[in-house]
Amino acid sequence: MIQGIANVQQRIAQLQTQLGLNPTATNPVTVTKNDSTTAATGSFASALTAATSTGATTSTGSATTGNASGAGIVEAAKKYLGVPYVFGSTNPDKGLDCSALVQRAYSDMGVKLPRIAADQAREGTPVAGLDKAKPGDILAFNRPVDHVGIYIGDNKMIAAPQPGEQVKIQSVYAKPSTIRRVVDDAMTMPPPTSAAAGLRPAALGTGGGGLSGVPYADLFTQAAAKHGVPAKLLAAVAKVESGYNPRAVSPAGAQGLMQLMPSTARGLGVHDPLDPKQAIDGAARLLKSNLREFKSLDLALAAYNAGGGAVKKYDGIPPFAETQAYVPKVKAALAALGG
Incomplete structure (x- = not known):
C-alpha cells in the first residue's frame, strides 16, 4: 500500500513538473512547444495548452510517421548520448528525462509523439515480445508505465535512466511491460499531394x-x-x-x-x-x-x-x-x- 501511494505521489509530481505546476517552484518555468521555448506562468490552462500541443497526436496510434525508419530513429537517439538526465526537461542543452529523449528522437525524424511515457506506450502497434522487437521500437517498463527507452537490437536500448546518469546505451535490464512499434522500415510515404501545404x-x-x-x-x-x-x-x-x-x-x-x-x-x-x-x-x-x-x-x-x-x-x-x-x-x- 505504501509503495502504491508513493507511486501515485511520484506520478502527480511528474505531471506537475511537466505542466509547470510544481508548487515548490519559485520562478516561472519554461515549457517547450515545437522546440521554441516560451515562459509559462504556472496557470493550469496555459501550462496544459503548451504541454499537450508538443506531441500533436493522440495516444491511439495516430503519430505521423512519414519516411522515418527504425534505423533512423536509433541514429537520431544516438545524437543525445551523454546528455545528463534531468527530470521534466525537454531541452538537451540542459538535460532530458526518459520520455523527452524518446519524443525528441522521433521528432528529429518527423514523427510526433506525446510527452508522457505512459502515453508513448500506447502509440503505434504492440510487439509480442523482445525477441520480435526491431530497432526503433519503444520499450516501456512497469505498470503504470513510468520509464521508456528505444530498442537498438541485440538486447540493448538507448535510454535516459535516472538522476545522476546520462543518456546511454544499456542492456534491457527487465522484461518490458509493453513494446510498441511506431515506425517500420517497410513503411512508405502516403500518396503525394502537396509537399508544402500552405506555401505559395x-x-x-x-x-x-x-x-x-x-x-x-x-x-x-x-x-x-x-x-x-x-x-x-x-x-x-x-x-x-x-x-x-x-x-x-x-x-x-x-x-x-x-x-x-x-x-x-x-x-x-x-x-x-x-x-x-x-x-x-x-x-x-x-x-x-x-x-x-x-x-x-x-x-x-x-x-x-x-x-x-x-x-x-x-x-x-x-x-x-x-x-x-x-x-x-x-x-x-x-x-x-x-x-
Missing part, C-alpha cells in the same frame, strides 16, 4: 519542366511526380550539393549526388547513396518531409543541410556559416533553372 506555389517553382540539359533530368522528374516535390528544386539541391557528381564524397562523409550522410541514408531507406536514382528518391522524401514540417522553403533547405533538430533548436536557420550560405546558394540555383 511560386515559392517552389512549377515542378517538372524546364530541365533540358540538366544531368539526371529524367530522375528528378520521376521523383517529383512520385513525391510531389518540384523537379527544379531537386536539381538545384543536387547542383549545390555535388555539382551533379554521383560519386562525390565530402570530408564529413556525405555521399553521392544528393550528399546524404550514411545515417540519413539509412533512415530514408537508401541502401546506396552513390546510386543516383536512390539518392534522388531519398532526397525528395526528405525535402517533402521538411517542407511539410516547416512550411518554409528556407527552413526546409536549412534542415536538409543541418538537420531538422538544429532548425527547431534555433527556431530558424541555424547560425552555422555553412548553412547560412547554403540556403541562398540553392535558391540561386533554383532561380537559374527558372524556379
Whole structure:
C-alpha cells in the first residue's frame, strides 16, 4: 500500500513538473512547444495548452510517421548520448528525462509523439515480445508505465535512466511491460499531394519542366511526380550539393549526388547513396518531409543541410556559416533553372 501511494505521489509530481505546476517552484518555468521555448506562468490552462500541443497526436496510434525508419530513429537517439538526465526537461542543452529523449528522437525524424511515457506506450502497434522487437521500437517498463527507452537490437536500448546518469546505451535490464512499434522500415510515404501545404506555389517553382540539359533530368522528374516535390528544386539541391557528381564524397562523409550522410541514408531507406536514382528518391522524401514540417522553403533547405533538430533548436536557420550560405546558394540555383 505504501509503495502504491508513493507511486501515485511520484506520478502527480511528474505531471506537475511537466505542466509547470510544481508548487515548490519559485520562478516561472519554461515549457517547450515545437522546440521554441516560451515562459509559462504556472496557470493550469496555459501550462496544459503548451504541454499537450508538443506531441500533436493522440495516444491511439495516430503519430505521423512519414519516411522515418527504425534505423533512423536509433541514429537520431544516438545524437543525445551523454546528455545528463534531468527530470521534466525537454531541452538537451540542459538535460532530458526518459520520455523527452524518446519524443525528441522521433521528432528529429518527423514523427510526433506525446510527452508522457505512459502515453508513448500506447502509440503505434504492440510487439509480442523482445525477441520480435526491431530497432526503433519503444520499450516501456512497469505498470503504470513510468520509464521508456528505444530498442537498438541485440538486447540493448538507448535510454535516459535516472538522476545522476546520462543518456546511454544499456542492456534491457527487465522484461518490458509493453513494446510498441511506431515506425517500420517497410513503411512508405502516403500518396503525394502537396509537399508544402500552405506555401505559395511560386515559392517552389512549377515542378517538372524546364530541365533540358540538366544531368539526371529524367530522375528528378520521376521523383517529383512520385513525391510531389518540384523537379527544379531537386536539381538545384543536387547542383549545390555535388555539382551533379554521383560519386562525390565530402570530408564529413556525405555521399553521392544528393550528399546524404550514411545515417540519413539509412533512415530514408537508401541502401546506396552513390546510386543516383536512390539518392534522388531519398532526397525528395526528405525535402517533402521538411517542407511539410516547416512550411518554409528556407527552413526546409536549412534542415536538409543541418538537420531538422538544429532548425527547431534555433527556431530558424541555424547560425552555422555553412548553412547560412547554403540556403541562398540553392535558391540561386533554383532561380537559374527558372524556379
